[in-house]
Amino acid sequence: MPPKVIVICNRKGGTGKTNVAINLSAYLSSLGKKVLLIDLDPQANATSGLGVENRLQGIYEMMSQQISLNDGLILVRKNFWLIPANENLAGADIEMVDLPEREFILKKTINNLLIKKAEENFNYVFIDTPPSLSLLTINSLVAADQILIPVQAEYYALEGLGQLLETVKLVKENLKSNLDVLGAVITMYDNRGRLSEEVWEELYRHFPYYIFRSIIPRNIRLAEAPSYGKTILEYAPQSKGAKAYERLAKEFLINGVF
Numbered sequence: 001m002p003p004k005v006i007v008i009c010n011r012k013g014g015t016g017k018t019n020v021a022i023n024l025s026a027y028l029s030s031l032g033k034k035v036l037l038i039d040l041d042p043q044a045n046a047t048s049g050l051g052v053e054n055r056l057q058g059i060y061e062m063m064s065q066q067i068s069l070n071d072g073l074i075l076v077r078k079n080f081w082l083i084p085a086n087e088n089l090a091g092a093d094i095e096m097v098d099l100p101e102r103e104f105i106l107k108k109t110i111n112n113l114l115i116k117k118a119e120e121n122f123n124y125v126f127i128d129t130p131p132s133l134s135l136l137t138i139n140s141l142v143a144a145d146q147i148l149i150p151v152q153a154e155y156y157a158l159e160g161l162g163q164l165l166e167t168v169k170l171v172k173e174n175l176k177s178n179l180d181v182l183g184a185v186i187t188m189y190d191n192r193g194r195l196s197e198e199v200w201e202e203l204y205r206h207f208p209y210y211i212f213r214s215i216i217p218r219n220i221r222l223a224e225a226p227s228y229g230k231t232i233l234e235y236a237p238q239s240k241g242a243k244a245y246e247r248l249a250k251e252f253l254i255n256g257v258f
């Protein structure tokens with residue numbers, strides 16, 4: 001069975017997209033699933049957060065066919081592969097504008113890679129995206145089977161969510177994509193504040209898709225781990241943050257969507 005391609009996306013910045021990308025991938029791979037994470041953000045936070053520094057060969061070079069498909073792929077942990085980002089990706093949007101089928105470049109790259117690396121039998125391909133609604137992000141939505149939306153438990157959390165869902169609809173209608181909404185994961189939840197609770201209730205009222213029961217708390221260990229290039233499983237496996245990601249990974253698998 002071909003892997004599910006899941007884009008982790010929210011037009012808002014700092015909602016925990018990269019944190020979810022790294023740590024959900026880490027727990028799924030520790031549970032024996034084969035995971036490929038593509039860092040599609042010029043900020044390259046997923047790349048550095050996994051301890052990978054300054055790679056000249058990454059997703060930009062693969063998409064622009066400057067390197068062979070194999071050369072961008074790094075095995076970063078057991079069962080866990082990364083295609084890194086580097087700063088060249090920052091120019092990709094402008095460079096792609098005049099290309100034919102410019103929205104399909106990432107999809108073609110992933111499809112070719114999966115054919116070439118068929119023996120790896122990946123279970124999941126995750127794409128970590130920048131917060132902007134750029135051509136890169138459109139490429140990620142077109143390439144994906146499903147979108148997972150990290151929603152930060154704060155006052156303006158729902159801002160932009162309607163627009164994101166509208167974009168998903170437009171991509172489906174206009175770009176021959178089968179994109180489905182996998183659901184939302186609530187991040188940085190602080191159970192001491194009433195505000196978090198209100199945001200949560202509002203999300204339940206207005207978001208007509210699955211919301212993961214496993215909520216990611218605001219946890220200092222989760223914020224610290226990336227600066228050591230470590231996943232939470234490596235950095236603080238007993239922390240509340242780690243336990244939450246373990247539950248999320250199990251819920252993701254039990255969910256039966258796959």
Ligand SMILES: Nc1ncnc2c1ncn2[C@@H]1O[C@H](COP(=O)(O)OP(=O)(O)OP(=O)(O)O)[C@@H](O)[C@H]1O
Pocket residue numbers: 012013014015016017018019020041043045129130131187188189216217218219220222223224226241
């Ligand atoms: N559950 C959490 N608890 C505490 N800190 C967190 C948590 N999740 C993420 N952070 C921290 O909050 C900041 C934003 O998180 P992250 O980088 O994952 O968001 P993002 O959505 O990927 O941001 P961007 O839109 O810039 O790509 C980072 O400093 C990160 O370490």
Ligand SMILES: [Mg+2]
Pocket residue numbers: 017018019041045128129130
């Ligand atoms: Mg990010």
